Amino acid sequence: xxxxxxxxxxxxxxxxxxxxxxxxxxxxxxxxxxxxxxxxxxxxxxxxxxxxxxxxxxxxxxxxxxxxxxxxxxxxxxxxxxxxxxxxxxxxxxxxxxxxxxxxxxxxxxxxxxxxxxxxxxxxxxxxxxxxxxxxxxxxxxxxxxxxxxxxxxxxxxxxxxxxxxxxxxxxxxxxxxxxxxxxxxxxxxxxxxxxxxxxxxxxxxxxxxxxxxxxxxxxxxxxxxxxxxxxxxxxxxxxxxxxxxxxxxxxxxxxxxxxxxxxxxxxxxxxx
Amino acid sequence: xxxxxxxxxxxxxxxxxxxxxxxxxxxxxxxxxxxxxxxxxxxxxxxxxxxxxxxxxxxxxxxxxxxxxxxxxxxxxxxxxxxxxxxxxxxxxxxxxxxxxxxxxxxxxxxxxxxxxxxxxxxxxxxxxxxxxxxxxxxxxxxxxxxxxxxxxxxxxxxxxxxxxxxxxxxxxxxxxxxxxxxxxxxxxxxxxxxxxxxxxxxxxxxxxxxxxxxxxxxxxxxxxxxxxxxxxxxxxxxxxxxxxxxxxxxxx
Numbered sequence: 001x002x003x004x005x006x007x008x009x010x011x012x013x014x015x016x017x018x019x020x021x022x023x024x025x026x027x028x029x030x031x032x033x034x035x036x037x038x039x040x041x042x043x044x045x046x047x048x049x050x051x052x053x054x055x056x057x058x059x060x061x062x063x064x065x066x067x068x069x070x071x072x073x074x075x076x077x078x079x080x081x082x083x084x085x086x087x088x089x090x091x092x093x094x095x096x097x098x099x100x101x102x103x104x105x106x107x108x109x110x111x112x113x114x115x116x117x118x119x120x121x122x123x124x125x126x127x128x129x130x131x132x133x134x135x136x137x138x139x140x141x142x143x144x145x146x147x148x149x150x151x152x153x154x155x156x157x158x159x160x161x162x163x164x165x166x167x168x169x170x171x172x173x174x175x176x177x178x179x180x181x182x183x184x185x186x187x188x189x190x191x192x193x194x195x196x197x198x199x200x201x202x203x204x205x206x207x208x209x210x211x212x213x214x215x216x217x218x219x220x221x222x223x224x225x226x227x228x229x230x231x232x233x234x235x236x237x238x239x240x241x242x243x244x245x246x247x248x249x250x251x252x253x254x255x256x257x258x259x260x261x262x263x264x265x266x267x268x269x270x271x272x273x
Numbered sequence: 274x275x276x277x278x279x280x281x282x283x284x285x286x287x288x289x290x291x292x293x294x295x296x297x298x299x300x301x302x303x304x305x306x307x308x309x310x311x312x313x314x315x316x317x318x319x320x321x322x323x324x325x326x327x328x329x330x331x332x333x334x335x336x337x338x339x340x341x342x343x344x345x346x347x348x349x350x351x352x353x354x355x356x357x358x359x360x361x362x363x364x365x366x367x368x369x370x371x372x373x374x375x376x377x378x379x380x381x382x383x384x385x386x387x388x389x390x391x392x393x394x395x396x397x398x399x400x401x402x403x404x405x406x407x408x409x410x411x412x413x414x415x416x417x418x419x420x421x422x423x424x425x426x427x428x429x430x431x432x433x434x435x436x437x438x439x440x441x442x443x444x445x446x447x448x449x450x451x452x453x454x455x456x457x458x459x460x461x462x463x464x465x466x467x468x469x470x471x472x473x474x475x476x477x478x479x480x481x482x483x484x485x486x487x488x489x490x491x492x493x494x495x496x497x498x499x500x501x502x503x504x505x506x507x508x509x510x511x512x513x514x515x516x517x518x519x520x521x522x523x524x525x526x
Binding site for chain 2: 009
């Protein structure tokens with residue numbers, strides 16, 4: 001442990017001789033603590049749902065955790081049913097949940113996201129727990145070695161995320177149907193899936209990689225006026241990337257929970273028309 | 274309104290030192306640097322403090338106030354409660370010279386390692402023309418006053434003295450970004466050297482540099498992350514690399 005170890009970090013020779021690892025008097029620990037609780041809760045819930053392999057479809061609603069369906073094990077009436085790409089897999093006699101084929105992509109996107117990196121480096125790894133608070137690690141190599149060097153693949157996770165957003169948008173449009181599959185109806189579930197897809201698009205489009213791809217990598221904006229305009233719009237969204245990251249995380253969990261409750265007949269999906 | 278302030282000021286040198294309790298009168302509207310000057314004038318005549326403009330523009334009076342890296346001339350005492358003890362220490366990432374004055378020469382050595390702008394050889398002085406949209410990104414980085422608060426708070430060197438050899442720090446990442454985004458800079462390999470020579474990959478973007486910047490430069494979002502993405506373009510993205518080879522584009526190098 002580096003903290004409180006004489007001769008390292010803020011206790012290095014020549015620096016101001018102080019015994020405290022930080023002199024901050026505010027509640028610097030609160031934000032990483034709350035971040036840890038929320039992210040950990042989401043991980044527990046998402047893991048449970050990914051392995052539950054049930055209660056993810058209630059015509060016309062499908063849970064974002066199980067969309068698009070990439071397994072023959074999926075319910076075939078779902079709007080974004082892709083079907084037989086992966087067939088049905090079994091391990092030790094147990095059916096592999098089709099959700100596992102899906103969740104690796106948003107997991108990779110959020111895990112490599114520049115905002116979430118800040119969040120979990122601070123709250124889970126305490127590197128550092130807060131600004132000007134000494135971290136409890138003796139050595140630090142950042143993102144220069146495996147596995148953290150894989151963070152440089154964020155753009156590929158971003159592309160995969162965009163594809164998933166298309167499927168979730170199809171699901172949201174498909175939710176303008178009733179329980180018999182007839183179009184021209186709208187329910188609370190429609191709003192839930194619509195809001196989920198919207199926030200996921202905002203999260204993706206506000207991404208730093210999106211900002212770079214759309215125009216940030218250019219040196220001469222004046223030679224690319226359309227990309228410059230798009231870059232300015234994405235930059236506006238990028239200011240709110242942290243907000244969209246959290247809202248979309250809650251959104252996807254709540255959308256899944258709603259579909260689960262409807263599917264399990266715990267609540268009714270109320271229709272406006 | 275006059276009030277009595279309870280201070281703890283760190284006093285010492287690079288070998289030893291301790292916090293010293295001081296009580297002094299102050300007025301809301303004054304800044305911490307005013308109070309330090311009063312202490313210096315009335316109680317501790319040999320208290321060392323570096324300062325210059327008293328307007329948040331010279332970057333000299335960087336120190337840590339209640340553990341947070343701040344400019345003393347921009348920190349109002351009204352931000353602290355009547356019963357609150359204000360602890361003032363030197364920057365904790367750099368060696369102390371005396372009291373509140375630290376040796377920040379590390380930063381000047383790192384500045385020398387960043388290769389300068391290279392002008393196009395076919396453009397004579399006075400012939401260069403640039404559009405405003407091409408330079409406005411870099412202009413944000415020119416606001417830097419070199420107070421080195423970002424360097425002080427960066428845990429890569431604050432908590433790991435050994436990383437000072439290989440890590441330039443956020444102040445110099447914005448300098449590198451400024452040059453890499455410059456429409457006329459012709460130096461090749463600036464992106465690769467950001468990663469290999471200046472330690473860009475060591476940054477884990479926890480944004481403390483942005484949080485402490487008194488000029489509100491969005492160091493992480495507008496300089497470090499764009500530079501990381503540019504490094505990915507030339508170093509970690511096989512498709513992007515292949516595209517640049519096929520189309521023989523030097524622009525991304």
